[in-house]
Amino acid sequence: MSTITLQIVVNGKTHTVEADPATPLLYVLRDHLQLNGPRFGCGLAQCGSCTVLMDGNAIRSCSIPVQAVTETEITTLEGIAQDAESLHPVQQAFVEEQAAQCGYCLNGAIMAAVALLRRNPDPNDEEIRNDLHGILCRCGAQARMIRAIKKVKG
Incomplete structure (x- = not known):
C-alpha cells in the first residue's frame, strides 16, 4: 500500500x-x-x-x-446544517416524525432525502420511495421517513 x-x-x-x-x-x-x-x-x-x-x-x-x-x-x-447550532430541515423533520429506530440507516436516509429535495423540492411518495430504495432499513421506519421528507420543501 x-x-x-x-x-x-x-x-x-x-x-x-x-x-x-x-x-x-x-x-x-x-x-x-x-x-x-x-x-x-x-x-x-x-x-x-x-x-x-x-x-x-x-x-x-x-x-x-x-x-x-x-x-x-x-x-x-x-x-448539511446551516450552522452548528441548528438542524437541517430534513433532520428536524426526521426528529418530529420519529423516523428512526435503531438509527443505523439514518445517515443514508437523511443524505438521500437532502439530495432528492435539492433536485425535486416537492417529490411525491413514489419518487421518495425510489430514492430511498437503496437505503436498507430493517426497523420498518420507512413510512415515517416518507412523512418526514414530505414535510420538507427543498
Missing part, C-alpha cells in the same frame, strides 16, 4: 490527508477526519449507510476511492 498526500474538500473545508489513493472515502472520513455520520454497513455500496453527497449527489462512500474525490465537494451528515 503506497501512501500519498491528498487534498479533499469536506463540508466546505479543505483537508490534507495521507492515504493510499485506493482507500475508500468512508475510511478517510471516519478515520482521518473523525466524521462519524457516514457508517460502514455492507462495504458493497448496497445498504446506503455510508451515503454522502458529492457535488450535491448522493453516493456510497464505501466504494469510491478517496483519490476520485480530490476535485469535488463532499458533504457529510455533519455538514
Whole structure:
C-alpha cells in the first residue's frame, strides 16, 4: 500500500490527508477526519449507510476511492446544517416524525432525502420511495421517513 498526500474538500473545508489513493472515502472520513455520520454497513455500496453527497449527489462512500474525490465537494451528515447550532430541515423533520429506530440507516436516509429535495423540492411518495430504495432499513421506519421528507420543501 503506497501512501500519498491528498487534498479533499469536506463540508466546505479543505483537508490534507495521507492515504493510499485506493482507500475508500468512508475510511478517510471516519478515520482521518473523525466524521462519524457516514457508517460502514455492507462495504458493497448496497445498504446506503455510508451515503454522502458529492457535488450535491448522493453516493456510497464505501466504494469510491478517496483519490476520485480530490476535485469535488463532499458533504457529510455533519455538514448539511446551516450552522452548528441548528438542524437541517430534513433532520428536524426526521426528529418530529420519529423516523428512526435503531438509527443505523439514518445517515443514508437523511443524505438521500437532502439530495432528492435539492433536485425535486416537492417529490411525491413514489419518487421518495425510489430514492430511498437503496437505503436498507430493517426497523420498518420507512413510512415515517416518507412523512418526514414530505414535510420538507427543498
